[in-house]
Amino acid sequence: MPFFRLLALPALLVLLILIVGANEYAVARPSRRTQDIAYVSATDPGFSTERHRLDVYAPRRKAVAGQPVVVFIHGGNWDSGSKNIYTFIGRRLAKQGVVAVVINYRLSPQVQVPAMAEDCARAVGWTRQHIAEYGGDPQHIFLMGHSAGAGLAALLATDNRYFTWLGLSQNPVRGVILDDPAGLDMYDYLLKKQYASDEQYLTAFGRDPEGWKAVSALYHLTAASPPFLTFVGGKTYPSIASSSEKFRQRLLALGIQPQFTVLPDKKHIPMVLQLYWQHNVIYRQLLPFVGSTSQADRKKSVSKLPPDLRNK
Template sequence: MTLFRFLALPALLLIVVLVLVANEVAQARPSRRTTDIAYVPTSEAGFDTQRHRLNVYAPRRKAAVPYPVVVFIHGGNWNSGNKNLYSFIGRRLAKQGVVAVIINYRLAPQAQVPAMADDCARAVVWTYQHIAEYGGDPQRVFTMGHSAGGGLAALLAADNQLFSRRGLAANPVRGAILDDPAGLDMYDYLRKMQYGGDEQYLVPFGQDPAGWKAVSPMYYVTAQTPPFLMFIGGETYPSISSSSEKFRQKLKTLGREPEFAVLAGKKHVPMVLQLYWKDNVIYQALRKFVGAAG
């Protein structure tokens, strides 16, 4: 079995997520949702009417100071996933005093990971420039992701060039929350090609080892990298547990040791499904990490 096969949304997971989304609509959570905002100018060549959009979930109650902001990046093997499946995360965060931005980005085979990372960076740039209109604090923008989205969230926090290329003088990401992240070191993974079917990852990552390294967060972290909050499933796939521990140790040597927790008994898919419940351990730590008052 291919070690990363879990990253695709299987039919069962899709059904479970759709049930959660339907339940969210029925319960009308206390948040203000604004959907399908284009974070790339619609007149720009290459604008993707489906993938270059995001949803914002803001608390309904007004606050004396702006709310912290979390930009959530979905997983799905770099070739699947949709922001609309994760409305429950947006609503949970809004209920707890966080403005949530749930994004789409282009997927393989139409796009490769460098383009995906650029899409995610452009969504963060939009957030930085516009989130005050939704009650969010542009000085407290954090990235968050599960699986492939976790790797992208880490890359955004670590690779400042993603933002300098888009005209920002400094990286606006103040920290990253990684939920069972994949792709932290695809340079190492793809050089080994240990598992049957690994060739499929040459579609999103390309054939060039230099390209694999260029989108691996492991090679960008420095002593100035913002803080990380990491959660790993106790029964996740070996590639995730080993690369996450390697990432943790790299940060530790730089004096940036992350908050790190292994959740006993959790497999990869339940690591994101548990975010349906607002009192789970990830939200408890996230609130402190981003400075949420709710």
């Protein structure tokens, strides 16, 4: 069977809606959500009223210095998904001292993967320009994604051309958290076409093998690529497991010791659902990876400041 059918079952959608609803009541208080911000100008010829939007989740407790920023890119088979499903991730990150940006981007069949990556790059560009207004540090932007979103995050981190196209002199991504990543090597996957339904991916990826390689992060990795924190489900789809291992081996060949964790018994969709729980293993590794300090550590830092600066 194909390996990316995310959010396809009605029962799962109901579960996600229930989780989102419960989460809004349970963890909204420690965070401030600013939603539906347009990261592309409404005058842009390609502007999508729905898809060129993002939400910012900022901790209510003001930090002494800018806080690390995580831009989350949702999955959904490159043809579905919405930022509105993942409010629980934004809330959980903000509660733990991270400014989270959860984005939408255009989907197939409206556009193909290169345009999706361009949208994500524009969202990161907006974040770099505006996140200080929400308490975030524009010099500490990290990407995070699940499934197809993780593949897009890896592509932006490894192919600097998406940011050169925006006029940026350097890639602003300081690191990437990959949660059961899909699409790290679509070149190999689409050459093999091992499953009967694999033709569907040609809508999003086109029919040119060189195009498949161009949007596969595996082929853009260099020793200068930012660090990766990768989590793979022990019972995920075989193609995700194998491409993630190839990615890890490529990093090792470049002299980079990857942070790579296989979570036993976890299937593909539970790999993202587990992010509802604040003390999940992914958050426990993510926080030191992005340089977030705990609330207790922030209190210690504030206590050392002169009295007139402690509440600023």
